[in-house]
Amino acid sequence: MNGCYANCSNKIWIFWNFDVSCSIYANEDQLVTCKVEHNPSNSFYFISVVYAKSTSSGKEDLWGYLRALSSTIDHPWAVCGNFNSIITSEEKQGGKPHRLNKSIPFIECLQDCGLMDMGYVGCNFTWCNERSHDQIIWKRLDMVVVNDNWNGLFPITEVLHLPRVSSDHCPILISYGNQNENHIKYFRFLNFWVDQDDFLEVVKSNWINHTEGNVMWNIQQKMKNTSKALSNWSRNNIGDIFLKEQQMGDLINQYEESYLQTLNEDDRMMLHKYKAELIVHHKKVDSYWRQKANLKWEVEGDNNTKFFHSVIRDRRSRLHIHRIQEGEDWIEGEENIATAAINFYQDFIFSGQYHH
Structure with missing residues (x-):
C-alpha cells in the first residue's frame, strides 16, 4: 500500500x-x-x-x-x-x-x-x-x-x-463503479507455481524436447514450448484461483448455514476443514497480487488485509444484475444470466401462458 x-x-x-x-x-x-x-x-x-x-x-x-x-x-x-x-x-x-x-x-x-x-x-x-x-x-x-x-x-x-x-x-x-476491461493476455510466470509438487516435472519434460536450429533459436523454442505447457498445466491442474476462492467461500457459507440450522458436529468439522483449505489457498492469491503489484515484503504482514485489498482490486461489476435465482440455485456470470433469462421467456411464451 x-x-x-x-x-x-x-x-x-x-x-x-x-x-x-x-x-x-x-x-x-x-x-x-x-x-x-x-x-x-x-x-x-x-x-x-x-x-x-x-x-x-x-x-x-x-x-x-x-x-x-x-x-x-x-x-x-x-x-x-x-x-x-x-x-x-x-x-x-x-x-x-x-x-x-x-x-x-x-x-x-x-x-x-x-x-x-x-x-x-x-x-x-x-x-x-x-x-x-x-x-x-x-x-x-x-x-x-x-x-x-x-x-x-x-x-x-x-x-x-x-x-x-x-x-x-x-x-x-x-x-x-467498476468497468469491464478488454486487454490482451500475455504469458506470465506466477511465483506460486514453484510450490506445486509437479511444477519441476512439467518444466523438465518440456525443456528437454529436441529442437533444430542455432543456439538462440533453440532457446527461444524451448521457452515457447515450456511457457505454453505451463499455461496448459496451470489451467488444468490449478485453474482459476479466484473462481476456486469463490467456490471455497460458497462451501464455507453452505456449511456455516447448515451448522447454524442444525448445530450438527459433522457440519462443524467440515466448516473448519474448508476454512483451513481456504487459508492455504489465500497464500496463492496473496502471492499473485504481490507479484502483480511488483512489491516485496521483508516482513510478513496481515494476510487478511492483503487478501481483502486484492479482492477489491480484482472484482469487476459487469452488470447491474450481479446474479439471479432460478429455483433454489443462484446463477452468476453475464452469459449464464442472459441464457437463463432467454430460456425463461421462451418457455413462458411457448407454454401458452403469454397472451398478446
Whole structure:
C-alpha cells in the first residue's frame, strides 16, 4: 500500500494506493471519514469507517458523530464497518430474543442522517461468538449504509459478505463503479507455481524436447514450448484461483448455514476443514497480487488485509444484475444470466401462458 492511517484510538486502520487521492476529513475514536478522489477525475466522495463500542452509552457518541457529519457532507457518502448494532430481530440468531427498543437509537440515527442500508450478498450474519450448541450466537453487526448522492454517483454498488476464516467477523467487500476491461493476455510466470509438487516435472519434460536450429533459436523454442505447457498445466491442474476462492467461500457459507440450522458436529468439522483449505489457498492469491503489484515484503504482514485489498482490486461489476435465482440455485456470470433469462421467456411464451 502507498498510504495508511490509524485513527486516534488506533482501532481503525485505513490503507490506500496511488490510484486514489485520500485525505482524512474527520477523526474520532469510533469513526474515521475519508475524502476520496479518483485521479484524474474531479469528482470526489466520502467514506466513513466505523468501529462502534459495544455499550449503549458508548454508541450514543457515535450516533452524535454521524449526525454532525451528515450536516456537513453534501456529496456522495458511504458509512461502513462494525456498528455493533442490528436493525431487526431477523439479524440475530441464538441467545436471548432481541428487543426492538435496543435498535431504535441506531434506526433513528440512520433516518436523521439520510442513510439507507445497501443490503448484501452472502451469509446472513457477519459475526459469530464461535461457541458451541446452545450458546452460539450469530448477528449482522457489519453493514454498509449510503446517502442518496452515493446512489446517484454509483448506481452499481454491491456489498458481498466474504467467508469468516481468521476472525469472528467476516470481511465485507464493496464493489462500485467498476468497468469491464478488454486487454490482451500475455504469458506470465506466477511465483506460486514453484510450490506445486509437479511444477519441476512439467518444466523438465518440456525443456528437454529436441529442437533444430542455432543456439538462440533453440532457446527461444524451448521457452515457447515450456511457457505454453505451463499455461496448459496451470489451467488444468490449478485453474482459476479466484473462481476456486469463490467456490471455497460458497462451501464455507453452505456449511456455516447448515451448522447454524442444525448445530450438527459433522457440519462443524467440515466448516473448519474448508476454512483451513481456504487459508492455504489465500497464500496463492496473496502471492499473485504481490507479484502483480511488483512489491516485496521483508516482513510478513496481515494476510487478511492483503487478501481483502486484492479482492477489491480484482472484482469487476459487469452488470447491474450481479446474479439471479432460478429455483433454489443462484446463477452468476453475464452469459449464464442472459441464457437463463432467454430460456425463461421462451418457455413462458411457448407454454401458452403469454397472451398478446
